[in-house]
Amino acid sequence: MTTFMDPTSERDPGSRQPLPRPTDLSGKTVGLLDISKPRGDVFIDRLEDLLVQKGLKTRRYKKPTFTRVAPTELKQQIADECDAVIESLAD
């Protein structure tokens, strides 16, 4: 464990913050990432139905295997093509 002295105005929480979440999905493209666990597709199919009913665009992606982190190229592709991503975990 290391201690750092905060160089900022300390307006933000000191802990590392996740990227800001979109407040509104209208007009946005949502990526659906299947991590290749069994029945992940069932979950994602249902999510996609719900999102499309709301008029959103979706794109499907799949990790080669759930045992490893997503390949860099896949992460870059999702970041390039989508405004948000939902990663499904299923069994």
Added chain:
Amino acid sequence: MSLIAVVKEECETCRLIVPVLAQLQASSSLEIRSQDNPSFPESLQVTDDTELAYSWQKRIETVPTLIRLDDDGNEVDRTFGWDKTAWERLTGEFLEFDIPAFRPGCGSMTQDPGMPEKLAARFDLEKLQARQLTIASEEDELEACFDRGWSDGLPVIPPTPERVMRMLTGTHRDPAEVVGVVPPDLIPCTVEKIAINAVLAGCKPEYMPVVIAAVEAALQDEFCMHGLLATTYYSGPLVIVNGPISRAIGMNSRGNALGQGNRANATIGRALQLVIRNVGGGKPGGVDRSVFGNPGKYTYCFAEDETNSCWESLSVEKGFNEDDSTVTLFAADGLQGIVDQKSREPESLCRSFAAGLRVAGHPKMVMASDAILVVSPEHERVFRLAEWSKQQVKDRVMELLMIPGEELVRGADGIAEGLPEQFRDKTVPKFREGGFNIVRAGGSAGMFSAIIAGWGASGSIGSTPVTRRIVLTK
């Protein structure tokens, strides 16, 4: 009255005076505090100071140190090393032993390399105000700084308490002192926050007075740091350092003065930018709306070469003494070269300068930006041989930059950009009065000079260069 002796076994003088300590412990209330071995001297009563808390608190620099306290426990006198006369005076006892009457002591362990900042971080941290953030052991320290948004894009030095404490040894100023309000978030900036950002930037403690002066200058109202940050223009703050401190801290004013490779140049300018970023919250894509920025927005800092110059320096021109150290802040764009290898007469070289300066911003842009001309030694030689002062050069260049309105109006030269038609019959100076300055820097070989044009909003509507004395002592 009571006595305290601070010793360490490793010190030969401390070992030599063990009989003295034994006598004093038997006859007076002598407390012995040992820095290394808590059972040294053997068979005497010893207080463990291996954590060095007492030695640090009492600012012990040499062992042995003998301190005399009054009945209220306040220190009234101290001596260090072994000096029989001094010890007898302090203790009021005869100290007759078969040992030399004088032996110098050894360095206190509190003074070991790297130790002062460790002890300051351990025992003095409550004197600082900044929030302490805990970084998980799994986190890479450099990546942790990136992740928290503290970096300008290049790696920063992790601001551990030890490093911040060491940085603060570079200034006599109180860490809590507020030196100004940093835009855009208008955050009061303390010396301590400057020190933390100076650590991030890679500064040495001895650069701190320059960094503090640069931050102070940048936060003066006339420098207009908020506008300079927010503008779509190219500019960012440039720091020019004058005076003895630039040489004392090894700044580069010669070959590659505006380039890479010198720690002081590189990190002082970077520290200022990191203060704006981290304390003020000024970031590209946020309030910083620059279309291009310029490479100097990572760091932009150099020293004027004052040695063997025939000209007075920028700070002397601004009314300071040659012995004063100063920073001058200028709202600066990148660098534009002027290559003239043929001129041997001042008039010819001034014409080259003027032709280059004419195009700053746009050949038709007048009374908008300021400019600094950085004259190399080989170009300066032309004026030296002809005995032209810096002021003469400035005056002549400004004369040459009195531009006929017909060249400046909209449509002239087939260019839509330009001044309104009513300027056609007027003559307009390229730069506002006082807006053109010269400094001398650069390598010894090469008949080049460099133009650093400024933000398109100069003077009272934008930024005025600010020169500020660097305070080195209380």
